[in-house]
Amino acid sequence: MTTVKVTSGTRDRLATLAREAGQSTGSFLADVANGLPTEAELDARDERVRRRLVALGHQHLTPDARSEGEAMWAALDAGDDQALVKAAATA
Known part of the structure; x- marks a missing residue:
């Protein structure tokens, strides 16, 4: 375990969100952190999409905006x- 320094307002909000989710603050934060992809994970997903689209004959696609890549x-x-x-056709 370790301590994370946040403002008291942030601490209170996190505690409220965790309580509403039926979790401890630590468990809630762990779930939030584990649910957010890192830049490296996003890059890997982008590459998987590009490779699959190339395999399907769509070499022209190079999505620049990650929001466009969600679908x-x-x-x-x-x-x-x-x-x-x-989804590639509308990007």
């Missing part, structure tokens, strides 16, 4: 090639 990531993770191609 593509979801389709890739679901194994839904039709949704992936459709």
Whole structure:
């Protein structure tokens, strides 16, 4: 265990959010941190999308904005090639 220094307002808000979720503050923070991808994880997801689209014949796609890639990531993770191609066409 360690201590994280935050303002008392932030501490209180985190405690409220954790309580509402039925968790301790530590467990809540762990879930939040584990649910947010790192830049390296986002880069790896981008590359998986690009590789799959190339395999499907869509070499022209190079999504620059990660927000545009959300539908593509979801389709890739679901194994839904039709949704992936459709999302690529609208990006």
